[in-house]
Amino acid sequence: MSALDFSTTLGNAWFPAPTFTASGCASSGRELAQFFDLRTMGGVVTKSVMMKARTGRPTPRMAETASGMLNSIGLQGPGIDAFLAKDVPYLIEQKARIVVSIAGETVEEYSTLARKLRSVSGISALEVNISCPNVENRGLVFACDPEASRRVIDGVRRTIGGELPIIAKLSPDVTDLVSIARGVVEAGADGLALINTVLGMVINLDTMRPHLGGKTGGLSGPAIKPIAVRAVYQVHAAMPQVPILGMGGISNGRDALEMIAAGASGISVGTASFGNPTAIMSIQNELKDLLIEKGFTSLRQAIGYAHRPESE
């Protein structure tokens, strides 16, 4: 047994492990709790919730692709009131650490959601999802527009006050990710979640039409991992003091360590859980073993390691 400090922080929130679910890939935790104890992971990032209940996009909502998949859910969810009444109490009862993810159609909706969450106890951090690709109007993907991104985060920061860490979830589908990241940090984000899915499409050759009901979808899985590692690396290089929750195709301990070495303080697992309900547990165990094997005594030592000069 070797002593490894596996803990991490995102803003002022402390987590005993750097492993999280990715929003939209674990519903609100109940389904995965059948397979492992939610307390044993870093935290549950809940599915992005909006003000009102939402039915989402028509089926088909899914297409498997080479080493990945497209999804086109469209933020189906119960709405914030039902979420706060049912899902948050459940997670608190399980003693899970909770990162609530919110999504809105307008800058105001994000602020209103923040107001609803301000007084809720038991939440470790807030993820502000400004990058869901599955919305009808691409203009509403706030994270594709530096000014819109900034306004959303500014509104949430003002509403929520200084206590709860805000993590802005960004899209890789932009020309200059670093400038968008810089903008949301200046507007009050304490951390960044990188990356959301990458916009994609599959054509069904039987119908000769786009396969997904929503035509386009978000690509996830191992296919996008190099994009995610690059995004984390670039942003960490520009702002090494800003904690990053890294995600995109992580399916084993090595993938997780790559992301951490690129600059992530924590990692989220999404698509891998679809293929294996206990993926988060094995990734966590493999990551621990790898860190020990490489001689690290704390996770923190490995964060951003890839940025060190050759001589070190």
Added chain:
Amino acid sequence: MATLNKNAAQVRAPIVSNKRVGQYHQLIINIGELAGVCKPGNFVAINVGGENSRMVLRRAFAISRVSTNSISGGTMELIVAPHGQGSRWLCSQGEGAMLDIVVPLGSAFGIPTEAVQVLLVGGGYGSAPLFGLAEVLNAKGCRVDMLLGASTASKIYAPMEGKRSVNSLRIYTEDGSMGQSGRVTEPIRALIEDLNIAVIYSCGPMAMLSAIDEITRGTHVVHQCAVEESMACGIGICMTCVLPVADEAGNVSMVRSCIDGPVMDGSFVQWDKVGKTL
């Protein structure tokens, strides 16, 4: 709604046998004691492609029957059509191959508390879970009649031993290559009358399920159908396998066919809204 199957567990399980049956493969898998908690209608989610596969998602298969007293421990039977990459991989696995399986998942067919007359309707290999169901219904004292349909003879799945639990079995093929020529749904209306059917159990393509719903709508006949919608996870976290379903109050929402299904009350499914924006 949304009740998780509390018995679900992830196991590594060996293939006991893999036989070709017409266009399908019959796989017998040793799942030990879990066989005892599988009910007709439940399904499994299997990891396919082995390590380093490009296929990242599990594949869902209906359990066609279970056996709890075989020599090798509890086993389950799957009838698999080697259609796509994943099912082809599964059908290529030999005896002894280990599979990563989550079992059992989803809802089960409701079994009547009294001995009533029931009709089982299967389309293609959708007939597979109906034979296991027939055994359970038969043991309850129900009179079980069965209709099977497919486009052509080679797509009919009707094992000899399965026929023992049914009172009558009629086969329909669209090209007339086996049984009667026509669609399996054609005789249903008359059979409901003639046999005084209380419950129809169905499993097969969505168009067939929807056609049965049209026949039973407004009648006293309960229609329990096992739906088929493509799934990424099978355990309720991906939200891709949704169907528009009404609740008691008539409010329609997108429910997960992996958790609220695959067995649903056909009269609550909004068949005309499948694949549409609500």
